[in-house]
Amino acid sequence: MTILSEYLKEQRNEEWRAQLRKKLKGKERTNIPRVDMPEVSAKERTKYQNVEVNLGLDKEKAIIEASRCMDCATPTCIDGCPVQINIPEFVKNIEREEFSLAAQTLKKTSALPAVCGRVCPQEKQCEELCFYTTKLGKDPIAIGYLERFAADWERESGEMSVPECAPSNGKKIAAIGSGPASLSFAGDMAKLGYDVTVFEALHEVGGVLKYGIPEFRLPNSVVDVELDNLSKMGVKFVNNFIVGRTASFDDLKNEGFEGFFVASGAGLPRFMSIPGENYNGILSSNEYLTRVNLMGAASDDNDTPVLRGKTVAVIGGGNTAMDSVRTSKRLGAERSIIVYRRSRAEMPARVEEVNHAEEEGIEFMNLANPVEYFAGEKGRVNKMRVQHMELGEPDASGRRRPVPVEGSEEDIDVDLVIVAVGVSPNPLIPSCLPELEVSKWGTIEVGDNMQSSIPILFAGGDIVRGGATVILAMGDGRNAAASMHEYLSSEKK
């Protein structure tokens, strides 16, 4: 940590930063209101599955927003970033119109800046710890918008910089899964000179960024550019390959792989085990989103079908639930309803996503939980029974526990139900490695350095956390890369 803070200080003391700080008085900076993100109108965007809602900042707006930043001597914002982006450095580069340098600053610690600028919950991370939030009680610097601006500017300029990589050390390592944890790990290891191969079970690389997050929030083309950047750094991608099945860990070791990073994600969708849940027309958010996002089921020229509903209920209050309910609206639902057992305040989804959903006409049925489903003659769901809830004492998560209200059941006509109540870890990898220590929930047990009970095997992301965010997964990837590098370079092994 001290090395980091000294490095940050050194950067801050550079002549251009010092000059830039003098350009405006503190008061002049703090008087500027926070920028608004331009959006496509709800009416227009819900006509398409792949029109991105947020349009991004233009150059002028970005520069003004960047000039709000005080370039604090102790930039607390960085503490909120799981991949420790040098936030003031990239923001000040935007202020002085060195956009390319801003993008390069991002890429020093983040393998996916254009992705993070779109999907990170900045309001709970860097922006929550911004000086404006903590000390001034004002809207924080729009760090997320600026991150997206710098990454997009570089991409659209057509002059993508490739981060510098150390000369090859000849060591082969494997990353299993190709989601954010793995990509972040692969980027860091490539920079350290390793020969990295990313193995993906599906036919497309990107993990949840491709199969899960819809294009109206994260266009595939944005993900592809970041993947392309990793390829340019020498990272190899192998799709349609299940490590442990297509070839065993031993096969790969014999082929020269010296280290493994398992980031196979949270595979299994959870259901609620209530009567009627296996009727047709009741599916997991994973299935629904995979059909639409990965398989392109919304368009007629793809062979994969997707069920459409007139009245769609989505069970859950997280980002996946928001993604699903907004997708259903785009696929022509007349009513799309979020059914969530707690109140609006406890929803784990990002506020921005909840607001966007509301603008798009999504209905919110809070403090309600399905207890039974009913179906017509062909087994297609046609009705759900919900029980209303009230908030009781706080539970282990610190949120007030929802308590059923006796006799409050209500029947609602629905013809499609998407269950988005969380996921369990994918058992594929642990089932191939009996000596690997896993928790009772099936997550891989690792130490602070992300090392598992098998010394050459590190793990991170949802297979360790059980269900988290893109950026926490990326933090794990970075952490694991640093630890694996230390381990493979040491004498101990």
Added chain:
Amino acid sequence: MSTNSNHMNRIVDKEFLSENVVKIVVEAPLIAKSRKPGNFIILRVSEKGERIPLTIAAADEKNGTIDLIAQKVGVSTEKLAKMEVGDSLHDLVGPLGKATEISKIGTILACGGGVGIAPLLPIVEGFKKAGNRIVSVLAARSKDLIILEDEIRKWSDEVIIMTDDGSYGTKGLVTEGAEKVIQNEKVDECIAIGPAIMMKFTSLLTKKYNIPTQASLNSIMVDGTGMCGACRVTVGGKTKFTCVDGPEFDAHQIDFDEMMMRLGGYSEEEKKAHETAINQR
């Protein structure tokens, strides 16, 4: 071994086993080496194709090929049946699913219905090689729908053929053939693979005689790795995923009625897709 060697997916042989059932032999050296009886693969014919799960009917480790058998049931399987020798599958991944638990048990009654005979083949082979006596009952609507008879015979001590119309073997259902076997000799375990209705009635029969029975399910799937839950099935009152918990389950515990209902879950969409495809011709 090269990690890229399974990415050719080239079709080296193709043969129609009946009008609607096609066998393709595909280059997939890694899968040919690692697959076990009961495993399946997922393939895509083209960039915009569906992910199609198919059981591995046989594998040739030396030549690095696997045999896949598919019945034309919709747009995707029709596209697959149109592929020719020399073409490459767009995607192929596997082996998936739990392998069949094979050991020396005694006498195995292997019941295969229609295209279900294909996944039955490697299981019969496995049990035979483990030293079991195998009595196979193959059933279909008519003679031309009985597939892989010679291959099954190779690994069976006895083979009984049943056809609905009596055009081959004995006229009657698979259950009639199976019951005769059960009445004639001690059967230690039964394997049933075929249409859901056939597995249901075979399971009801063996339950009557208290014979442990495994059925291999062909649920609807998307990813095949546990991620989507489309393949869920109720076994012993609990929801299981066919792709990672199966595809074989204790037949006496399977809710076949629910399974049949779920197999029709996309029938409207499939019908529409089929009509669109026909109109585009």
